[in-house]
Amino acid sequence: MAGGALWVVSLTVAGFAFGNITWVNDNLTAVIMGIIVLSLVPGIVAWLQERHRAKAGA
Template identity: 50%
Template sequence: MAGALAAQGSFALPVLVPLLIAAATLLRRRVADGHRLRLIKREYLTRTEGFFERHGRKTVVLARFVPVVRSVAPFVAALGHMPFASFLAYNAIGGAAWVAALLGAGYAFGKLPWLGGHLTLVMLGIVALSLVPGLIAWVRKRGNGDSRATTIEDKA
């Protein structure tokens, strides 16, 4: 959306790009102490450490483009004891690539003549589409709950 608004002159790209990259990559350093995390088995931490030794850098970069993984990758990197400096560098690379790709796509989309008069409609469509997965999960959960209740009542 920011890219589309920039294409229409609402935002200046030279200001928007560094701000979004900073927002995408800033984080507070947290130390994960495996001995204090009682809910996580030591075996899982060992596996995670091995995974990040082999694939950590590309995982941090590529995680930006996968919705659920994007939120979990920093925690997994911390649990896997990925060196903070390495995480920070690859997180910045991934954040910059993510911002560039999405901002560029939004900017190109924002240059379409039709969009000028329909930006609010497009924004509402994006919001509606983002709610669909949650709605589907809610319907499935309700469906599963109802079918179990019906089965129990039928047996009684």
């Protein structure tokens, strides 16, 4: 429960802090798209590595 509470509080504080930055507020769509792209990168890298390993082993 403590971890969940810390997660909620930390994300709320981070959202408040970043929401008060003028550039972030003016470019919210770009910031959200950047977060989405960054969260997809590890999966894409893992997929490419596995694909490369499969070709090398074949």
